[in-house]
Amino acid sequence: MAGWGGAALLFGATMLAASAAWAEVPYFADQIKAGTLPAMEQRLPEHPLKMDFAAEGKEIGKYGGDLVTIMGRSKDIRMAVVYGYTHLVGYDQNLELKPDILESLDVNDDGSVFTLHLRKGHKWSDGAPFTAEDFRFYWEDVVNNEQLFPVGPPRFLLVDGEPPKFEVLDKYTVRYSWSQPNPFFLPELAGTRPPFIYRPAHYLKQFHATYQDPQKLEEMVKERNLRNWAVLETDMDRPYKLENINLPTLQPWVIRTQEPSDRFIFERNPYFHRVDPDGNQLPYIDRMIFNIANAKLVPAKVGAGEVDIQSRILTLKDYTFLKQAEKQKAYHVRLWDVGYGNYATLYPNLTVSDPVWRKLLRDLRFRKALSLAINRTELNRVLFFGLATPRNNTILPKSPLFKKQYATENVGFDLKKANALLDKIGLDKRNDDGIRLMPDGRPLEIIVETTGENPEQDDILELVGDSWKKAGIKLYVKALQREVMRTRAYSGDTVMSIFTGIDNGLAVPSTVPSEFVPVNQDSLQWPKWGQYYDTGGEAGEKPDMPAAEELMKLYEKWRTGGPHQQKKAWEHILDINAENLFSIGLVGNVPQPVVVADGLKNVPEKGIHSWEPGGFFGIYHPDTFWWDR
CATH class of the missing domain: 3.10.105.10 (Dipeptide-binding Protein; Domain 3)
Incomplete structure (x- = not known):
């Protein structure tokens, strides 16, 4: 593909199968034994994304444990999506685009036609299949529904006002075509706040006028004291804000705590699509926990050893204080470069x-x-x-x-x-x-x-x-x-x-x-x-x-x-x-303090702390972090 560095070859290069020697996740042992959750070989896609630990300087880890961090307000639970860094395509540590959720991606020579290939057998966090239907539902029933999107599709899906021709080629393949190049499409898909051009259709159809019985839909609207079905559907469909804990996801951890709360728990996704080089399903960490605290108190709480990893809210002025408590509280303070053009x-x-x-x-x-x-x-x-x-x-x-x-x-x-x-x-x-x-x-x-x-x-x-x-x-x-x-x-x-x-x-x-x-x-x-x-x-x-x-x-x-x-x-x-x-x-170039608890592995000593590109910790894949205690 001209100008894209052989994108078809590059984007097809991650079609790797996991090891046949599956190592089951202990966290799910009871559910598997009870028959409420299938074994790992049924939970993973046919071709999971095998992470390249050698290129990233990482080591094979162990399952288990919680990962605790602090946010300054409950609104910031959306950072779980940022840190989870699960995109159709995403940046690697060399800032090159690679498939993630997608198995591969084909782009024509002038960048006007994009063919997306999904992973066969990939499932949502509730076990429902993730297929082309989820893309069709988003395109036809969400962004092209005037009641849900009065202004029409997002700008990155328009070229000079022209929407794409959207096609479902088969159950696992969709295509977006424009008459002109669309240079916005891939960078937007890889953005720190992903656009989610797919939705869990099997779940959201129950709130949509096209699919739900009108009387039942009206009952749900009245029960929640909302204006109409469109408001209901929008409220149920917040993949970034995480306000609906029942919304299926493809992220490594699934939110389990309903607002309001000062402690939000995210539990590992049993159907997450990444594996380590030995075929072990990621993430290694069982639960991610966001504690909510007044921003002014965060440095003191971090210095007291109340977190496992922290960068948010910390600034360089906290560095000396945090270093002083380093040995006593069993953590290390690292200084990462930043990606902002200016502090x-x-x-x-x-x-x-x-x-x-x-x-x-x-x-x-x-x-x-x-x-x-x-x-x-x-x-x-x-x-x-x-x-x-x-x-x-x-x-x-x-x-x-x-x-x-x-x-x-x-x-x-x-x-x-x-x-x-x-x-x-x-x-x-x-x-x-x-x-x-x-x-x-x-x-x-x-x-x-x-x-x-x-x-x-x-x-x-x-x-x-x-x-x-x-x-x-x-x-x-x-x-x-x-x-x-x-x-x-x-x-x-x-x-x-x-x-x-x-x-x-x-x-x-x-x-x-x-x-x-x-x-x-x-x-x-x-x-x-x-x-x-x-x-x-x-x-x-x-x-x-x-x-x-x-x-x-x-x-x-x-x-x-x-x-x-x-x-x-x-x-x-x-x-x-x-x-x-x-x-x-x-x-x-104001260094960013990053506090990492002793024993937390696969966190880089030096990294780039950047919203875009990278999602702060996201580009380093927290699903690969693990505890060696």
């Missing part, structure tokens, strides 16, 4: 509603002045022990697209140059407190909005405010709930916000460049432009800055081009972002 980034809202602020923030000289007036070296030394790197919000050196200037341009501390730029813009008048005056006479006071979730951001902004004050700029911090902050940005009320940098600092040419182009409402530097693209022009604002317009043209070139053109488009997109400083990066 903390300022986002001037180029689509802010206030016309004076809009003109000012769109002036490149102003954005440069803001950047040059930040003492990142001091920030790094005071808050990150000098272990971080002052840098822009861009891709990381490990990306094949990286250029040094992307990370270093305009990050030096130069108050003289910053003040000169501000004077040149016309902000040369000051009030009695030394704060510059905006063109309409208001003091140059920037309110930076935060989610209030990371106390370190307040410390960062305090230091930024100290250096900005020397340039005649006053900084105020406004903490909001994440949803409120984003809503304010979308509506144009936010002038500036602080958040993490780009999710995927490890981009390759085939990666969708959406974080560098105004195609996403969630991009805090241009939310209204992103909204315009997201809604097909029905909401938001059309990009009206020359650089942004050029980015949109390059995005189209990336979308419609082959690998060479995609690489060229990426390079130009990154060049424009570096030149225009649409977001103001502060520091990056």
Whole structure:
């Protein structure tokens, strides 16, 4: 297949059969003896996915035990899906796409036709067959049902508004075809939050008007005091949020605890499709347990030895404290690299509603002045022990697209140059407190909005405010709930916000460049432009800055081009972002503390802690972790 590195061969290379010497899981012994659960050879697919332990530097493990971690809120039980990292196709540790749930995948030369081959005998967690019917049900009865999806199928399934031709070729084969290439399809399937283009049809049909008796369906709707059947079906169908504990899954662990709770138990999936090199069914760990605790208490609880593995909520400032208790509490603290483009980034809202602020923030000289007036070296030394790197919000050196200037341009501390730029813009008048005056006479006071979730951001902004004050700029911090902050940005009320940098600092040419182009409402530097693209022009604002317009043209070139053109488009997109400083990066490469209990095996000493790609621990497959006690 041209441009995909021999995808058909690559994606067919995992068709491995498990060893005939099955080792039954002790956890299920009683159920098997009672006849309520079949033996392993009946539970596994005909061709399970045999994990390549040699390539991953892992060893054969033993069954048993719990894996305990802490989440800051019950909503975060969805991280079980992230850590489980079970996708149709997923990234390996070399960031190459490989089949996972799928047995193999065929892609035609131009990337417009995708044929998905399922594993014969693969079953849902309740033992029902996983077949092409589950894909047909999703396509015909879910995303193309106006009552369930009023806006139609997700964007990644559309090419210039064109939906795919969906075909069921046989019980274990489905095909998606477009008249043009669809470069979004595979990256979306491998995304940390998978799109689940299949659903357990055998279970969900009982809540669907097409299949259920109308009177019985109405009784279920009334029993739950819901508006209609569509709300009922949606409530029952939440494969990512895990709100329905009865929903069958393909994940390594199945949720068994109903909300509300402060302790969620996930039990091993008896029909999980992966095996180790000896043919032992994974996962090794019997139960995954999420304890819920106030985020402020998490470092202390981790230091007290209350977890088996933890990275969430921990920051570098916790490292010294955690190291001190390391030997006493029988755990080790590891420092992993991160995949974010930046640990903390300022986002001037180029689509802010206030016309004076809009003109000012769109002036490149102003954005440069803001950047040059930040003492990142001091920030790094005071808050990150000098272990971080002052840098822009861009891709990381490990990306094949990286250029040094992307990370270093305009990050030096130069108050003289910053003040000169501000004077040149016309902000040369000051009030009695030394704060510059905006063109309409208001003091140059920037309110930076935060989610209030990371106390370190307040410390960062305090230091930024100290250096900005020397340039005649006053900084105020406004903490909001994440949803409120984003809503304010979308509506144009936010002038500036602080958040993490780009999710995927490890981009390759085939990666969708959406974080560098105004195609996403969630991009805090241009939310209204992103909204315009997201809604097909029905909401938001059309990009009206020359650089942004050029980015949109390059995005189209990336979308419609082959690998060479995609690489060229990426390079130009990154060049424009570096030149225009649409977001103001502060520091990056802040190591992530990862606490691992002694005796927990197959957890890498060094890893990349990244939401996208990788799902934090997910890319290292926690189903292969095991206890040696």
